[in-house]
Amino acid sequence: MSGLAFEGVHKRYGGVVALAGFDLVVREGELLVLLGPSGCGKTTALRIAAGLESADEGRVLIGGNDVGRVAPAKRNVSMVFQSYALFPHLTVEENIGFGLRARRAGRMETARRVREAAALVRCEDVLDRKPFQLSGGQRQRVALARALARHPDAFLLDEPLSNLDARLRVETRVELESLHRRLGATMVYVTHDQVEALTMGDRVAVMRDGRVEQVGTPEDVYRRPANRFVAGFIGSPAMNVLPVSVKAERLHAGPFSFSLRGPDEANAKRPLDLGVRPEHLAMASGSSGAAVTVSLVENAGPDAYLYVEADEQRLVVRVDSSTRVKAGDEIRLAVRRANTHLFDAETGESLEGTP
């Protein structure tokens, strides 16, 4: 097993920039999730690592070696495609053994490794079937088994769960996580689904416009977003962002205000935005907190989302769905400064300092 690194990788297709100075280190044995909106270049990065595309500039290292001129076959990586890319005319067994046969691994060895890989993803009982006879979940397992059979140095997974229905996706996610723990394999996992990213990743790299915006543990990117983009992209519903004004030694943002203390004092000289997550807004009783008016209530099962208006700002609040509130009600909201994030309004950078 070995790690993977991108150093200043640039890639453009005609006039479209897919990667613009992409830097990332994937440590040996970790599951790193590339997360970002569609078109941010995450799949391109994966394809460059696999050798299916070449970088215009920059280097890709696998196990410390520059693989820029190494053919895909010689990189010893496995790829799982979003569409699974199973050969429709081959049985499950032949699909799993495809790479081994192509590399002339020998009949006995191929059979042994196919069985072993099939057992890992629990698809031993469909080995003689053709892909069209399988369910979506089974196809996904077969694609995974094929990647496993060759014992690659790294796994490259391109949105492997996105074609599954919601329930199966959760099941397969859990299986994939436990598989990763058992194998200790280096995995790069591309997704646009933040729940997948936060639950599966040892670390998450949030991408935008061909660059990495932040790399960190799921907790890092959620609790200490490096900038307004990461803050807004991670979390659902998205973080509320309010413009800040400074008056009388206090920060005012929407209905909230905080006394100016510590590093905030230095920051107060520039235009600021304050971010606060819907789950960190709490309903207050009595006269504490700020008064707001509820304009809409959305019930989402265990939670309810309250859309509230205050000082011409619209905020989303996440509360327990048993909370008795209806549209038109006036409620009071409170938030702790520790649960908010200050951003430079112009650059979007976080001003909370690195922990």
Add this chain to the structure above:
Amino acid sequence: MRGRGGLALMLGPYAVGLLALVVIPAAVTFVLAFTQYDLIRPAELVGVANFTELMRDDVFWIALRNSLVFAAVAVPLRVLGALGLGLLLHNRFRGVGAYRTSAYLPTVVPDMAYALLWLWILNPLYGPMNLFLGLFGDFEQRWLTSGSAAQAAVIIMSLFQIGEGFLVAMATRQEIPGELYELARVEGAKPWHVFRRVTLPMMAPTLVLLLFRDTIFSFQANFVPALVVTGGGPPPYATTYLPLFVYRNAFEYLRYGYAAAATLTMFLVTAVIVYVQYRLVKRWRHALIV
């Protein structure tokens, strides 16, 4: 234009054409095969006399042998040619449109013009074929006066009219998802392995269809070249194929009953060959594909 009325209205022209141009002539041919008919005297029923005569007719056997040899050589070459062109030209690259057009063009040239063109190409004195072969030494052929060279010429002529097969092969290749090839690259499959294990099996159903269709076609295809370019010769009957044999008997010797019997026989031979191919493909499918 709704329901059955609309359906009948739209199918009407085709049904009328099919009836008038295929069903009725086929039925007439079937009946004629058991008669003696020369356009002047009324047709006279002669039972299977035409068929027994065919079995004793040396020219018929030569024509049948020529047709079988033509099919045996031309069909595999034509299918391979269509496959080769399809694989070469399925990708987008600079100038691909021009290449595709030139691959298809000989197929849309009217048969008669195409035949006249080859009459010039194969001319032993000033034809470009011999001028070209002359560049490599003493390879000039008496294309239209030596028996085997004339047979080769008819086969060569047929090899350029594969536009339809080429289009079908190309479209089939384009339908194979690119990810399968990307996966094969990552998995380390060599080009031959990819061709053998991915491309060929995934194109196999289409190629089999092309094979059947071309076999049927090949028993009829060489009529114009045999008539115009080689005239059925050089003697004795080197390029007399079944269609020309039928044509001569019907329109030159006015033996319509006999020609109809030959047509029916040709139809049966074609049917038997396609059936045998079908059985072989069915039996070998697994071996061929995996």
